Amino acid sequence: MINTSSFKSHLDLAHRYWQEVITFGDTVIDATCGNGYDTLTLSKLALKNDSGKVYAIDIQSCAIAKSKDLLINWLPKELLQKVFFVEGSHETFPNHIQENSVKLIAYNLGYLPGGDKALTTRTASTLNSLAAAQKLLMAGGIISITCYPGHPEGLAEESALLQYTEQLSSHLWNCCHHRWLNRLKSPSLLIIQKQK
């Protein structure tokens, strides 16, 4: 366990879940790699010698560049070869990733500047991505989504995700939402596990 006795933030808890679920040799996806910190954490958990695969996706080329820089500096070269960077929307995942083969798919929904139109587009895109992610996930695997309800756009996006998740069959999916009560601007964590 990382940070064994602090339950301060969404990140402590997300890392606990990742560490518990991922074993060396797994295929994992960082659907929103941003600055690459999550990709690095996931790579250390999934990659060993020649086994495991990490896909790092981002629609912004500068995010892909930043993530590459970070991983080049902090990940051994032989593991770096097992990290695949994909510049593009996470609405569709690379075709060759098989259904029921991925142990963990992480989203960090970050901050969205801009108005309603951008939000609607983005929320629809996130929901499409989530539906695609559900197919790729293997039994026992999890989707880990960090939401940002501290600003209106993030709150609306979180609401849409929770509404979607509430409709999932409880026979097929374990869905838990984690909310920090006395930190109003705090991100929340949504965990969706495909049942075994």
Place this chain on the structure above:
Amino acid sequence: MINTSSFKSHLDLAHRYWQEVITFGDTVIDATCGNGYDTLTLSKLALKNDSGKVYAIDIQSCAIAKSKDLLINWLPKELLQKVFFVEGSHETFPNHIQENSVKLIAYNLGYLPGGDKALTTRTASTLNSLAAAQKLLMAGGIISITCYPGHPEGLAEESALLQYTEQLSSHLWNCCHHRWLNRLKSPSLLIIQKQK
């Protein structure tokens, strides 16, 4: 970790927290021991040889009797001597338990039959108990509360607890509420940690 890869229920997650926080030699309190299953789990985590203490509290004498029976059957005799049963309300804890000395205090709020008056009394009692529990808790220790929002009385009690918790200082307390989204009758889990 117990049940290493299932995130199905509040119990899986509560046990993860308990197992991570409690070490042999700790003092822990089961504030609502009921049938004793939680007391047994807590005893196995906190008691070893002559170290550790478990307090099992319940207002109903039949609950105390059931819990004693369970522990007599499943706990080694030398550990049983370190479990102290207290028949009475959890509004006040035994006087000799020192402030800042308890690693974990667990509540299972269970089902409340009966009307509004009983509910009001009970919610007030739970909030008083929580305030007392906060004083007893040591830095890094947690209060673990299982709520039952699946029926109206439980939902009202959960709301009062969340409202109380939202007001706690974020400098002193880490407070996370865990809710299972696609199981409407599912209990929820509230974790309150005293910061170090």
